[in-house]
Amino acid sequence: MELPFEVLVYIFKYLPKSDRKYASETCHSWYLAANAYCFLKNKVVVLYKSIDSDENTSNLSIFENSATVYTNYLFNEVEISSKLNGFWERTGENIKSLTFKNCDMCEKVFVNILHECPNLESLNIESCKDLFMSGRLLEGKTDGLLVNNLENLKSLSLSGNQYLTDALFSRFVKAAPALEHLNLSGCSLQFHLGLVKKFYPSGTNIFENPSESVLTFYFVLQFIVSHAQSIKTLQFSSTLIDGAALKSLSEAVNLELNKLEVHSCDQLTNTGILALTTHQIMLKELDIGLCTRVTDQSLVHICNNLINLENLNIQRCRAVTDLGISELHKLKKLKILNISQCELITKEGLKNGICAEENSVLEELDIHSLNLDQTGVIMISEKLPNLRSLDLSYCFNAVTDTSIQVVFKNQVFLHTLKISHCDKVSDAGLTGMGKLQQDGDDDSPIMSNCDEAPTHQKIHLGSRAEEEIVRDANRKRNVMRMCENILTMDSFTGYSLARLKHLRELDMSGCNRMTDVSLRYAFSFKELVNLNFSRCQQITHEGVGHLVRNCPSIEYFNLTDCYNLKDDAVTEIVKGLRRLQTLELRGCNQLTDRSLEAIRTHCEKLKFLDVQGCRYMSPELACAIGALPTLHTVLMTKPGPYITESVKNRSPAPTFLPSLMRKLRLH
Template structure:
């Protein structure tokens, strides 16, 4: 008996997208339910380095003939020629979001695309320099017919286009009367008043005679003034916007911004931030990360005036201290906070700010590279119980076996956890096989019930490195014994396995982690992204347990895990049916057998990195590129061999030129 369509759709709503995609492959009725309009609005069709101009074998024909209407298309590093004109005619009216990144497309084809995408709401054009280079794009096309075609456009992104000018920008704006979001990040915006006087003398109507040589902030400012009642979101990251420019922008009458992104704008000063907080009090999202001139003064005004703020990024604002961070407690609606790489921040600032009392609103916290100790992290864990994403990477002193178990205890609903390069974490912490003491002042690492100190002679003749190897081996053996003898209900520690909903886990560089953790602490049904690169004690034995207990993994990074062999890769490609990205750079024990396993079992693999695997044949690595789903292979250049004191190279395979679009040689 089949379930009714409505019930299937309702049930599929509770599944993450990866599970929903797998469920859609069960039967036709499930496929139709998984492609209901409720899900289609968030699905994106991606063409990356694809040959789509071939009339006989173009993958775009699949979507031309499909009964399902897809709304979002993303083209990255592909050629869009006139051969695809029929495609835009057939499905253009269904497209609501179109993204072109580094694409080869001429002006005539682009105009044809816009004329057929009559319901377009979002248009993203990034780094398409050939499209803007002539300066004639949309010339004479922005009046009449084209305006009616883009009347629904709400978001326009022209980021990373260095040839953008006032004239080109004006043509896009003229064809988009309902614009709400504008993204000019990475464009060569000019702020010098001398250029304005040169190209726009007094009395000049800038909208009638826009410059065809430069892109000026003056022109953009005037455009925003004319549409102040509609513009809600602005993005000017990686530009030369300064405090004075932001001040004039903030003071525009009737402008009520909800989101502003000025990431990595080195010229931005407190003057602009103070004006912004005084006038744009309805802001919900603010990104001033990598703005090195921002100080505590700005943060004080942000926390005082922007009471509706939900997302705040002050990453690497190096002048911010505990004085400014202590004000964050006033942002009672804050859901996402990034204070990573702020070198002057300490535990005291956090204690007076976001940790002044229990905060159940904050869900996403990034404290990457902060100078915290173990007690500081324990305090964060106890005061922020509803975290869903936590980045603790490079917090060397804060992340220990004791503090990480407090995280496992209090943040049971975490979906993203990153503790990259926190090398004090060991198997004892991840498995929970030890005591946890958060009420004492002991800052030392977790201690197991077994004696983990090796019995060494009073005068040890080996080096410190050798002594550490012996100690690690003894610790691994002791934790393994505990895991085998003690059931999960009979010890007081907390295991990584407690985080049942974990989807993204980064343990790269945590070199004390061994097969013990992979065997006893990894059991995640929803884990999609796993990074255990540079965990050099991991072997195929741990990988066998990992892939059996975490079969939803799609992206796995095993770079520089030099103890892995071909058998480990065989287990990975056999067990992980959803695998899309496999990184094996620097795994020296891998041979051509690994490539054979990849070719035999990987049906969905898109990205493969085998750089530095010196026992692999470059010719065989090239042949892997023939897999239909694989779009990128990273491999080491074939080196020359010497015969009779003459350097020679083996001849390239006959199929190599056809595969060069898939291969990146390093």
């Protein structure tokens, strides 16, 4: 008997989006439930790199003829021509969100798209320089029908467009009276008052005669002031916004921002942050990462005034010290925090800040590249029990077998864990077999059993590197023996990585002490989607075989520079991971054409493949792989000319190569 539609929808709400997607392929009733409105409104149709020019065979025709109505579309690196006008005429009325990234289209086609999409709520035009180059886009089009079509537009992003001017900006915002979110990141905003005086002499009505030569912050500010009651989100990342500009923006009458992004703004100073925290006290999200002039003074004002803040990013604000970080305990609603790459932050600052008391609110923490020791990680783990995402990458001295055990013990709700280049972590810590608890005391200190000194001393005559290799081999053998023994008894010794049952993303790139032992005994994640093992050079096909059987949901798999992998490992991957979409094998120089044949035979959903540096793979076969219908990008080493017996081989390229060049990137 079939479950009612409402019951299926209720159950599907507990599934990750990836699982819902594949559950929808089971039967028609599950398909309908997985595409209920509560899920469908957040789904985005992504078209990458190419669309067939023939309407009858175009990728768009699949969605055009579907019984499911999709409302969000993203076009990335696509040439959009007038041949697709029929698609916009038939589906434009249902489209609510439209994004163009690095797309090639002319002004006439774009205007036609806007005419055919009367219900747009979000419009994103990112890095489409050809569209703005003439400066005539929407000229004479902002009256009548076009204004009515964009009257519901709430979000507008024109980021990364260097040819944007005041006149072009004016035409967009004039047609969108209900705008709430504005993104001008990466645009060539001009802040010099001399330009304002040159293009807007005293007494000039700027809205009637906007400049067609430059994009000035003065003009954008006047628009924000005139729409202050509706504007809630502003993004000016990667611009030259300075303290004075942010001060004038913050003081706009009736402006109450919920979100501000000024990431990578080197000219931003404490003056602007002080004004922001004084006037925009309703802020919930603030991104001032990579603003190198921000100091403790700014952070003190943020923590004292922005009591509603939920998301704070101060990545690489190198002038911030423990003095500023100690104030973070005042932000009682903070859920997401990024303090990575702040070189002057130490354990003491964290102890007085986010770890001043047990914090059950903070869910995401990024502290990669901080100068901490393992006691700092242990403190964080004990004080932040509800973390969902934790980035400890490049904390070389902090992430050890001891500290990672405490993370496995306390952070059981983690869905994202990143410990990239933490090369002190070994099988002993990942499996928990090298850490033993004292009998009858769950909270007792943990101690290592893997590096016990032998009862008799020997003089080692090899180099330090050779000695380390021997030590690693002994450690691997000891952990393997303990893992096998533990399977025959009911006792528990330590905390395994497998304890993190909800893990969806794991980055262990550069953790070179991990071996097949961990893959066999510590990896069992049904929800794991993203996995990065690049430069983990001790893993082989034996461990990979255990991995793919216990982690069947992997979609992104990075195995760059894993030198010991052979064709058998790739065969295991492509046969076992039916959801695989991205596979990176760069520098795996033992792989041959057998791997490519396995990929071509078994990968039904692969979109991205990187086989650069795989010297035993033939370029012709790598090119042929590009014929897979789902594959849109193949990265490979540039073929030839090859030298055989001192003679260059200048044989012509395969006949199918030109048609596949749109999918290949040669390096």
